[in-house]
Amino acid sequence: MLLDPQFLAEQILNSLQFSMLLFLLAIGLSVVFGLMDYLNLSHGTIYMFAAYVAFSITHLGGSFWIALLLAPLAAAAVGVLLYFVLLKRAEKGGHLTQVLLTVGVIYMGTDLIRIAYGDLPKGVSQPEGLSSAVVLFGIPYPSYRLFIIGLGLVVMVALYFALERTRLGALVRAGVDDRATAETLGIDIGKVFALVFGIGTYLAGVAGVVAAPVFGVYPGMDVSIIILVLIVVVVGGLGSLRGVIVGSLLIGFADTFGKLLLPQFAMMMIYLVMALVLIFRPSGLMPARRFSAPG
Amino acid sequence: MIALETRALHKSFGSLAATQDVSLAFEAGSRYAIIGPNGAGKTTYFNLLAGNLRPDSGAILFAGRDVTHLDVTSRAKIGIARSFQRNNLFPEFTVRDNLILACALRAGTAQVFWRPMRQTALAHAEADEIAAQVGLTDVLGTTVRQLSYGSQRQLEVALALACKPQILLLDEPTSGMSPEETARMHDLINAIPRSLTVIVIEHDMDIVLNIADRIIVLDYGRVLEQGTPAEIRASAVVRQRYLGEPDTGLSGGPRS
Amino acid sequence: MMASRTFIRRSVGAALVVVALIAQAHAGFFAQELIAEAAILAIFALSLDLLATCGLISFGHAGLLGVGCYVFAGLTVLMGGNPNVAFPLAIVAGAVAAFTVGLFAVRTTGAFFIMVTLAAAEMLFSWGYRSKTFGGANGMGGIPRIDFSAIGIDLNSPGTFALTMIVLCIAIWLLLELVVSSPFGRTLAAIRQNPSRVAALGGRVFFYRLAAFTASGALAALAGALKVQHINFISPELVSWFVSGDVLIAVVIGGIGTLVGGPLGAALLVLLKEVLSSTFGHWYLFLGIIFACVALLMPKGIVGYLLDLNDRRTARVAAARRREPTESSA
Numbered sequence: 001m002l003l004d005p006q007f008l009a010e011q012i013l014n015s016l017q018f019s020m021l022l023f024l025l026a027i028g029l030s031v032v033f034g035l036m037d038y039l040n041l042s043h044g045t046i047y048m049f050a051a052y053v054a055f056s057i058t059h060l061g062g063s064f065w066i067a068l069l070l071a072p073l074a075a076a077a078v079g080v081l082l083y084f085v086l087l088k089r090a091e092k093g094g095h096l097t098q099v100l101l102t103v104g105v106i107y108m109g110t111d112l113i114r115i116a117y118g119d120l121p122k123g124v125s126q127p128e129g130l131s132s133a134v135v136l137f138g139i140p141y142p143s144y145r146l147f148i149i150g151l152g153l154v155v156m157v158a159l160y161f162a163l164e165r166t167r168l169g170a171l172v173r174a175g176v177d178d179r180a181t182a183e184t185l186g187i188d189i190g191k192v193f194a195l196v197f198g199i200g201t202y203l204a205g206v207a208g209v210v211a212a213p214v215f216g217v218y219p220g221m222d223v224s225i226i227i228l229v230l231i232v233v234v235v236g237g238l239g240s241l242r243g244v245i246v247g248s249l250l251i252g253f254a255d256t257f258g259k260l261l262l263p264q265f266a267m268m269m270i271y272l273v274m275a276l277v278l279i280f281r282p283s284g285l286m287p288a289r290r291f292s293a294p295g
Numbered sequence: 296m297i298a299l300e301t302r303a304l305h306k307s308f309g310s311l312a313a314t315q316d317v318s319l320a321f322e323a324g325s326r327y328a329i330i331g332p333n334g335a336g337k338t339t340y341f342n343l344l345a346g347n348l349r350p351d352s353g354a355i356l357f358a359g360r361d362v363t364h365l366d367v368t369s370r371a372k373i374g375i376a377r378s379f380q381r382n383n384l385f386p387e388f389t390v391r392d393n394l395i396l397a398c399a400l401r402a403g404t405a406q407v408f409w410r411p412m413r414q415t416a417l418a419h420a421e422a423d424e425i426a427a428q429v430g431l432t433d434v435l436g437t438t439v440r441q442l443s444y445g446s447q448r449q450l451e452v453a454l455a456l457a458c459k460p461q462i463l464l465l466d467e468p469t470s471g472m473s474p475e476e477t478a479r480m481h482d483l484i485n486a487i488p489r490s491l492t493v494i495v496i497e498h499d500m501d502i503v504l505n506i507a508d509r510i511i512v513l514d515y516g517r518v519l520e521q522g523t524p525a526e527i528r529a530s531a532v533v534r535q536r537y538l539g540e541p542d543t544g545l546s547g548g549p550r551s
Numbered sequence: 552m553m554a555s556r557t558f559i560r561r562s563v564g565a566a567l568v569v570v571a572l573i574a575q576a577h578a579g580f581f582a583q584e585l586i587a588e589a590a591i592l593a594i595f596a597l598s599l600d601l602l603a604t605c606g607l608i609s610f611g612h613a614g615l616l617g618v619g620c621y622v623f624a625g626l627t628v629l630m631g632g633n634p635n636v637a638f639p640l641a642i643v644a645g646a647v648a649a650f651t652v653g654l655f656a657v658r659t660t661g662a663f664f665i666m667v668t669l670a671a672a673e674m675l676f677s678w679g680y681r682s683k684t685f686g687g688a689n690g691m692g693g694i695p696r697i698d699f700s701a702i703g704i705d706l707n708s709p710g711t712f713a714l715t716m717i718v719l720c721i722a723i724w725l726l727l728e729l730v731v732s733s734p735f736g737r738t739l740a741a742i743r744q745n746p747s748r749v750a751a752l753g754g755r756v757f758f759y760r761l762a763a764f765t766a767s768g769a770l771a772a773l774a775g776a777l778k779v780q781h782i783n784f785i786s787p788e789l790v791s792w793f794v795s796g797d798v799l800i801a802v803v804i805g806g807i808g809t810l811v812g813g814p815l816g817a818a819l820l821v822l823l824k825e826v827l828s829s830t831f832g833h834w835y836l837f838l839g840i841i842f843a844c845v846a847l848l849m850p851k852g853i854v855g856y857l858l859d860l861n862d863r864r865t866a867r868v869a870a871a872r873r874r875e876p877t878e879s880s881a
Binding site for chain 2: 734737738745748754866869
């Protein structure tokens with residue numbers, strides 16, 4: 001079955017689509033971690049929040065496109081607010097403190113969503129313009145999923161230019177590379193970081209809206225995605241755009257084909273990929289900075 | 296007998312060649328001082344000797360044996376120990392606990408998990424011995440965090456001594472010390488038995504001229520000159536590069 | 552100064568033991584169940600704190616607990632084995648699992664280690680959820696308890712079971728106190744403070760970390776095997792990342808790295824959850840607030856805070872002594 005080229009093509013497209021989703025989420029997490037050494041596990045909660053906002057908007061009669069416009073903005077607003085009110089306090093506290101704080105945010109977020117929306121999964125319908133199928137490589141493929149792939153590619157290119165060609169991008173790369181030196185050069189890392197955090201949560205919001213018609217909207221979607229996103233960051237390496245792209249593709253494909261070949265052991269396959277990468281590259285495949293391991 | 300030798304050692308960081316074609320031989324039991332301006336590659340060379348860095352090319356031989364590919368831990372085990380430029384201690388432990396741990400690691404008894412540490416008589420005895428040798432007996436019970444900077448530097452050297460090494464690498468042992476503390480460190484280094492080969496990175500020329508049998512001058516990662524203190528003082532090359540310039544540290548005054 | 556710290560920790564432990572034994576002696580049925588739950592969580596917390604001694608914080612310890620759960624349940628229920636034999640085998644399985652994961656996980660730095668262990672636990676959870684072997688999401692019951700009838704102890708009685716759990720927890724705590732004060736334990740503590748120096752002194756940091764992780768895995772699996780016996784049920788929820796979070800917060804509330812902090816935090820957490828869940832419908836919200844408060848306000852935990860107070864008092868006394876040179880103790 002796997003050898004059927006049409007089926008294979010379809011699965012490859014599915015993998016690409018999932019990779020794009022992972023990319024949208026992972027880039028925010030990776031750059032935040034690389035820049036500020038901040039492990040923010042509540043990134044997935046923002047993703048979930050945006051999905052629920054999208055549900056509310058469409059439920060109230062708004063179109064998918066309105067949701068795509070507004071929900072990520074709401075997500076970024078909530079994200080930045082969360083940062084200034086709560087997360088910022090753990091910046092100097094070390095990873096354990098950050099993990100505990102952000103897990104606390106996850107617990108709070110999950111229950112708040114449950115209180116507001118209940119436990120049952122919600123749905124967001126695909127936008128009408130994209131609910132048909134397009135014939136690609138001889139097979140019909142949902143145009144909505146192609147849209148996701150296209151959107152991901154656009155964001156990838158935009159981020160590439162932003163990081164490589166703009167001043168802000170240079171500041172970000174400098175900060176990831178060597179924060180202390182960047183600060184002594186007069187760069188206000190605090191402002192750069194707030195901006196990066198905002199963009200990262202905005203993209204998480206985009207991911208939430210865009211994923212909703214495909215994966216549904218339910219409490220717990222934050223945790224199930226964040227674990228895969230963490231694996232993407234570990235595998236790809238911290239703080240580099242290329243690392244996140246490579247990691248997203250690798251895990252996206254591993255997850256899709258894993259679920260196909262061995263559904264019970266899909267997660268195990270992903271874990272094996274991560275283990276293999278870590279054995280040969282303990283800092284990930286393309287980190288912005290390499291760690292040196294003692295002893 | 297040559298205790299330690301490097302042959303054409305080379306290390307670059309991107310386009311910066313930190314160590315270039317350094318070939319040096321260290322005689323067993325002798326005292327060496329490595330001097331040179333900041334950025335000359337002295338600590339990089341130590342990192343290569345101790346195993347913290349891998350050379351891009353070249354070889355490191357210890358008593359004739361090629362150790363270029365051994366890691367830090369292996370080199371410590373075979374007898375190459377170092378102290379660090381910035382204090383690299385166990386801040387929550389007392390001075391005694393720092394030393395006992397080092398002795399236990401050396402003796403190979405550190406993996407015992409069925410007996411309390413206070414029952415390791417050998418490690419305790421050795422720790423007390425080293426503390427006496429270095430002059431830390433009075434502060435054995437003090438936590439490192441509460442220790443004076445000078446005492447911390449002494450402990451820094453003491454930990455390296457606890458490895459009972461054959462090669463002792465001391466990276467700027469007197470950095471940040473007061474004149475009294477510097478004098479104490481000077482005596483300490485002189486008192487180290489000749490069974491050890493001691494290589495010191497130093498900026499304080501008084502120390503260098505007093506303890507070193509031979510001085511090696513590094514410059515931009517290369518060996519500029521090497522010889523006895525008298526030869527170095529008389530060297531035209533060294534004079535041309537450094538003597539008379541106030542801030543290179545070679546004038547023998549206190550460091551800023 | 553170290554003697555004082557050890558004294559404080561062990562005093563807290565002794566106090567906890569006394570409270571636990573008195574509580575157990577007077578507890579009704581429901582309280583016995585809570586006590587057993589707290590004691591098992593305490594053992595689980597001890598396993599996590601052992602690992603924390605060398606500076607490794609695992610956010611996937613539920614995975615190792617789960618190995619104990621699934622191996623014990625599999626050997627007894629699915630294969631009809633004797634629980635007395637299944638128990639040590641489950642512990643060994645935990646050690647093997649931890650060793651295998653540790654081989655590559657332990658080479659990662661702190662934050663990566665957190666992420667790798669989280670992913671590992673999720674792997675087990677995902678399998679338990681999808682696999683029909685153990686009933687998938689619905690779980691499976693019928694887990695037998697260890698048979699001590701030969702020595703006159705009936706573990707099926709809730710009171711006896713709770714007391715046995717307390718005794719077991721005490722024994723494990725005392726054993727770990729010995730390990731932590733041993734050369735091995737002190738090397739772990741040194742690795743937490745300064746791994747590069749340990750390496751420079753000839754210590755193989757990787758081996759020590761791997762050994763700690765393996766031991767931690769064995770203990771966590773022990774707790775897991777006890778857990779399924781206690782609730783007579785196995786389900787993937789036992790391996791969910793919430794469980795990893797719970798044990799981590801228990802250790803942090805009690806005091807990470809203090810050993811006795813684990814059992815203290817475990818007892819508090821079980822009580823807290825009981826109070827919260829019977830008062831509020833959505834009590835994870837409050838648990839989340841508590842997580843955040845603990846993270847920001849008391850990261851060193853209760854015992855950690857007590858130790859800090861003592862350290863400050865000791866430093867003040869020492870400083871006062873130094874200011875009075877006429878005193879012979881200076």
